[in-house]
Amino acid sequence: MKTYVHPVMRDVELPAVMQALSDPCRLAIVRQLLESKGRALACNEVELDVAKATRSHHFEVLRAAGIIFTEMDGTKCMTSVRRAELDKRFPGLLKLLSAAK
Amino acid sequence: MKTYVHPVMRDVELPAVMQALSDPCRLAIVRQLLESKGRALACNEVELDVAKATRSHHFEVLRAAGIIFTEMDGTKCMTSVRRAELDKRFPGLLKLLSAAK
DNA sequence: AAAATAATTCGATGATTGTCGAACTATCCG
DNA sequence: CGGATAGTTCGACAATCATCGAATTATTTT
DSSP: OOOOOOOOGGGOOHHHHHHHTTSHHHHHHHHHHHHTTTOOEEGGGSOOOSOHHHHHHHHHHHHHTTSEEEEEETTEEEEEEOHHHHHHHSTTHHHHHHSOO | OOOOOOOOGGGOOHHHHHHHHTSHHHHHHHHHHHHTTTOOEEGGGSOOOSOHHHHHHHHHHHHHTTSEEEEEETTEEEEEEOHHHHHHHSTTHHHHHHSOO
16 A cells, blocks of 8 residues: 655745645645545545546645645545644645635 | 836736745745835845846746836836735735745 | 946756656455 | 556656846946
């Protein structure tokens, strides 16, 4: 079974976070996760108009940037936003994203 | 004399803003401008470790993203952060950037 | 008028990125 | 067991990007 690597939040840098969030697809992912109120979603459950491989890629970028946390559960990869940690490290960031427009 | 084009804030999109701020050089520019407390700085006055052409490029990107406002004054290009407008469009964004780490 | 200053524009180059189909792996279910 | 499901990995490809030196423009200063 695959295990995912997540950076320690202390090592997460703002430019990398910005970079990860600069893609509309990825922003959409994070927003949908935020809307699900803490319940983890399978990659599959997130509505997204790209091929499977691309989808996987975007999740990987968000993961490497420290924004999401992923855990295998059977064949599904359940993922959620690292809400508390991010709020502490970058106060206001998630609120900014939630305020969709 | 050169005149600069600035997007209307209504048309400024979050992914583009994030993209602009995902480069360490540009983040440094914005932070220095924010520190100057509203006083406009010449491009030249901003401390930055890149060639002249690159510097010019980064200012252009920030301008196109709606983050800074530039105005020619003699040979200098005085620039400042579009603070009030940005605070209104993306509340919390600038605060996030100021909280340097 | 000439030199100095401030910044833009123009290629060019190498690196990174988003996208995809195809092949692959691992788990679940009938 | 054997198919279906959920994701990952691997090239490949086109597009975008950061960077630079050199040439250019416009203003200020001497």
